[in-house]
Amino acid sequence: MPKRVDHDQRRRQITEALWRIAAERGIEAVSIREVATEAGMSIGLVQHFFASKDEMLMFATSHLREKLEGRIRRGLTALPEPATPLETLRALLVALLPLDHDSREETLVGIAFFIRALNDPVLATRYRQGRDQLTAAVADQLRAIRRDAKTDLEPTTETRPEPTTETDLELTAETLLALVEGLASDLLLGRHSPQQALRILDHHLQTSTRGLTR
The missing domain is CATH 1.10.357.10 (Tetracycline Repressor, domain 2)
Known part of the structure; x- marks a missing residue:
């Protein structure tokens, strides 16, 4: 049986990765690729929850x-x-x-x-x-x-x-x-x-x- 993923938890995980990048290097350093790397996820998985950088930032x-x-x-x-x-x-x-x-x-x-x-x-x-x-x-x-x-x-x-x-x-x-x-x-x-x-x-x-x- 496939493991059920808590979408809110995934979003928070992505957001926390974004925060670490923003705190260290500023918002301009934030990208879907950089966030995916920081979060230990694939780019596709990040895009499953956020279609764009702007959507990530607003969340x-x-x-x-x-x-x-x-x-x-x-x-x-x-x-x-x-x-x-x-x-x-x-x-x-x-x-x-x-x-x-x-x-x-x-x-x-x-x-x-x-x-x-x-x-x-x-x-x-x-x-x-x-x-x-x-x-x-x-x-x-x-x-x-x-x-x-x-x-x-x-x-x-x-x-x-x-x-x-x-x-x-x-x-x-x-x-x-x-x-x-x-x-x-x-x-x-x-x-x-x-x-x-x-x-x-x-x-x-x-x-x-x-x-x-x-």
């Missing part, structure tokens, strides 16, 4: 997003209950940093795809959508921080700072994600250690959310 971007979402979920799940909005925000941002081997490889692959997206409208659209979703998630946590702070305030005649606007929250969200991207680059280059990167992130989180909690 790989979806897999990359799933990996990132998994990292974020694991980071949030590891938080003690009940987690504060600030703790949740920190865990989300930490999950975006290349702090270990797997996240480093995923970040390198993401950079390779980003470079290709500069000249690929379809990939560029997917990247913008992903970034918009991250920005919205960060902004949601900032709103939760502000909401909790308002709940904790006691009535007073003391003059309060001007309320934080939606524009302020969106700008803060964008700034935090820009900081994480910069820290990711420094981690990849070895300019910062994971401990230094986390210290910088914590410092900026403290200063950028101070206005929301007073």
Whole structure:
């Protein structure tokens, strides 16, 4: 009786081979022949699952997003209950940093795809959508921080700072994600250690959310 092959498993195997090539040599080095060699498969078998390089790349971007979402979920799940909005925000941002081997490889692959997206409208659209979703998630946590702070305030005649606007929250969200991207680059280059990167992130989180909690 012929052995049944898990198609999803084969696709993941091919994608992981593509990732290794992209992380080491960039997307331009990716081809069906190179991926087949890296995966230990025949070209025909790879083409059975992916008719073209572009089809492989689009599947790989979806897999990359799933990996990132998994990292974020694991980071949030590891938080003690009940987690504060600030703790949740920190865990989300930490999950975006290349702090270990797997996240480093995923970040390198993401950079390779980003470079290709500069000249690929379809990939560029997917990247913008992903970034918009991250920005919205960060902004949601900032709103939760502000909401909790308002709940904790006691009535007073003391003059309060001007309320934080939606524009302020969106700008803060964008700034935090820009900081994480910069820290990711420094981690990849070895300019910062994971401990230094986390210290910088914590410092900026403290200063950028101070206005929301007073």
